[in-house]
Amino acid sequence: MTPPDPQPTPAVRLDRALGLAVAAASILVIAVPLLVVRYPPMTDLPFHAAQSAVFAHHGDPSWHFAEQFVRQPFAVPYMALFAVTAALMLVLPAVAATKLAAAVLLALLPAGLAVLLRGMKKSPLLGAFGLLAVWGPLTHMAFLNFVGALGLFAGAVGVTLEAVDRPTTARKVALSALLLAIFFTHVFRFPFAIAGVVGAAVIAGVARRSLRATLASIAPTIVAPIAVFGAWIVVRPRTIQASPGPLSLHLERLRELGCLTGSFRDPGERVALWIAGAALAAYVAIAIVGRARAATPPVAAEDARARRAARLVAMACAIASLLAYLVLPLSVGSWWYVYPREATAAAFLALALLPDLPRAPALRAIGVALALAASVPTTVVVARNYAAFDDQTRDFDALVARLPQAPRLAYLVFDHDGSTRTISPFTHLPAWVQAQKGGWLSFHFDHFGSAPASYRPRAPGDRDVPPPTPDAWEWRPDAFVIDDERGRFFDWFLVRAKESPARVFAADPAVALVDRAGLWWLYRRAEAPAAEAAP
Numbered sequence: 093m094t095p096p097d098p099q100p101t102p103a104v105r106l107d108r109a110l111g112l113a114v115a116a117a118s119i120l121v122i123a124v125p126l127l128v129v130r131y132p133p134m135t136d137l138p139f140h141a142a143q144s145a146v147f148a149h150h151g152d153p154s155w156h157f158a159e160q161f162v163r164q165p166f167a168v169p170y171m172a173l174f175a176v177t178a179a180l181m182l183v184l185p186a187v188a189a190t191k192l193a194a195a196v197l198l199a200l201l202p203a204g205l206a207v208l209l210r211g212m213k214k215s216p217l218l219g220a221f222g223l224l225a226v227w228g229p230l231t232h233m234a235f236l237n238f239v240g241a242l243g244l245f246a247g248a249v250g251v252t253l254e255a256v257d258r259p260t261t262a263r264k265v266a267l268s269a270l271l272l273a274i275f276f277t278h279v280f281r282f283p284f285a286i287a288g289v290v291g292a293a294v295i296a297g298v299a300r301r302s303l304r305a306t307l308a309s310i311a312p313t314i315v316a317p318i319a320v321f322g323a324w325i326v327v328r329p330r331t332i333q334a335s336p337g338p339l340s341l342h343l344e345r346l347r348e349l350g351c352l353t354g355s356f357r358d359p360g361e362r363v364a365l366w367i368a369g370a371a372l373a374a375y376v377a378i379a380i381v382g383r384a385r386a387a388t389p390p391v392a393a394e395d396a397r398a399r400r401a402a403r404l405v406a407m408a409c410a411i412a413s414l415l416a417y418l419v420l421p422l423s424v425g426s427w428w429y430v431y432p433r434e435a436t437a438a439a440f441l442a443l444a445l446l447p448d449l450p451r452a453p454a455l456r457a458i459g460v461a462l463a464l465a466a467s468v469p470t471t472v473v474v475a476r477n478y479a480a481f482d483d484q485t486r487d488f489d490a491l492v493a494r495l496p497q498a499p500r501l502a503y504l505v506f507d508h509d510g511s512t513r514t515i516s517p518f519t520h521l522p523a524w525v526q527a528q529k530g531g532w533l534s535f536h537f538d539h540f541g542s543a544p545a546s547y548r549p550r551a552p553g554d555r556d557v558p559p560p561t562p563d564a565w566e567w568r569p570d571a572f573v574i575d576d577e578r579g580r581f582f583d584w585f586l587v588r589a590k591e592s593p594a595r596v597f598a599a600d601p602a603v604a605l606v607d608r609a610g611l612w613w614l615y616r617r618a619e620a621p622a623a624e625a626a627p
Contacts, residue, residue: 106453107217110460114202114220117464121223121471122198126191128479130489131524133517134194134234139537141190141527144177146545155530156498159556161538161545165276167327168544170237172277173197186527197236197277198226200243201440208246208444211253212402213395215449217460222246223467224368225440227474230433232355233515241278242437244270245285246444249409252289252310253402256296259309267310271317275324280427282321287412289314292405299401300394331541334425342418342431351432352439356477356512364469371466375446378459382450406444413438426542477512484510485521487610492525494607494614495584496621501525502534502582504569504596506589507611519566522586532558534582535566555581575599583620587613 100108126132147163149155165171176196180189206219222243230239248270255263267289274285289310297306353365417434424430449459495501503522511517526533538547539560550557559578565571569587573579574597585603587593588611597603602618 136234138523147178148181197240204243204246208250211250220463379447498531
């Protein structure tokens with residue numbers, strides 16, 4: 093007869109209850125800003141949705157993607173967001189699928205931090221502090237693959253520390269899977285991950301006085317991911333082969349750390365940052381008090397060295413990201429906003445250096461409450477500003493409903509007013525049309541050749557692939573000419589402007605106004621398919 097399982101101790105029951113609270117709060121922090129708005133004002137999100145639709149509907153002739161795009165998921169492996177979104181688009185509307193996929197990648201931040209903390213012999217409940225990084229500037233610009241890869245990076249380092257401690261097959265497989273996930277999420281984060289894993293193995297191996305055995309155990313685990321990366325180096329397109337160029341130290345960037353905030357024209361954003369800082373300080377005070385009051389159980393010398401090594405690993409990862417912030421350029425080829433991203437990486441990884449939760453039940457519960465409370469003010473500010481954006485997109489939706497399936501759509505955004513975002517969320521908003529209806533767009537990220545789906549080579553007079561656009565064309569609607577090759581390619585024209593844009597189309601009498609809603613104007617070429625013909 094099998095003996096009954098022992099009853100969990102009060103400490104275990106408390107941690108389980110706190111774990112449920114952290115999970116529920118994490119869902120709310122991530123979900124609420126996405127639920128209060130139809131189109132989140134994340135600058136690049138509409139094109140991420142459009143790119144995902146290319147993968148979801150490439151084989152459907154009514155979307156007209158196969159004649160435009162060639163898919164290259166290995167050559168340009170920024171696939172995590174697009175793969176998850178495309179899969180969800182098979183069962184959900186495009187907007188809902190995109191927001192759910194975004195939530196999945198954002199959830200990797202607290203989850204990855206929790207795994208790193210567990211590898212450091214700390215409570216994974218402190219992963220709740222990872223929610224502080226969820227609604228930062230990178231998210232509002234929709235750099236979601238980078239954000240997700242950052243969480244995966246923390247998880248990979250945490251699993252490495254656990255594998256050094258006890259090298260089970262499950263942990264080795266998990267480490268390989270995490271490294272491959274980083275490769276297919278944000279390939280330029282992969283070298284950081286390999287360096288972090290190897291560095292963690294070396295530091296932990298030295299601390300345990302078993303460096304040779306540790307490296308022998310970890311090496312086979314990283315062979316396959318490195319081989320995949322090596323194969324990618326051979327086949328990657330020329331468009332993402334750019335070198336960062338000569339590197340130099342820019343200490344003046346320490347004065348630019350305000351890039352960790354400033355996504356909205358809302359003073360509440362900075363207030364929320366100060367409240368988060370106060371919550372962090374209060375937690376540190378609680379942890380110090382808890383440590384002073386608690387009787388510290390004896391720790392074996394080897395375990396003590398392992399804990400010090402884990403702290404050194406986390407510190408090295410944070411410092412490496414800070415150094416990257418100080419030396420990397422602003423752009424590398426078509427990869428833009430390079431060095432500011434590392435400020436978020438450094439701040440996020442530094443959270444692993446927080447002292448562990450106190451063991452006293454009351455202080456432990458207070459510590460978790462502070463970790464959760466730290467992210468609430470920012471979430472409220474983001475939700476408030478996101479909800480306000482909904483009023484600016486209802487008119488847009490009304491005109492999108494007038495478009496047929498797979499329109500040849502040129503879009504021009506003359507007016508960017510109406511949003512609290514510091515970077516316009518209107519610039520790429522019409523890409524939601526392609527995400528929901530397919531068809532063609534006058535501007536597309538795929539022209540850069542650095543996306544997992546790229547335009548096919550274009551022949552002169554081609555009616556399948558839109559004419560290319562010059563750099564920054566999407567920001568210069570005045571450069572559009574209705575009677576040149578680009579203007580003649582399109583049949584539908586969506587414009588955002590305060591005044592009538594009739595002058596833009598005056599040279600072509602076949603183009604006439606269909607409807608206007610607020611600041612949005614919809615024009616149609618006479619021979620264009622009518623909206624009523626859409627299935």
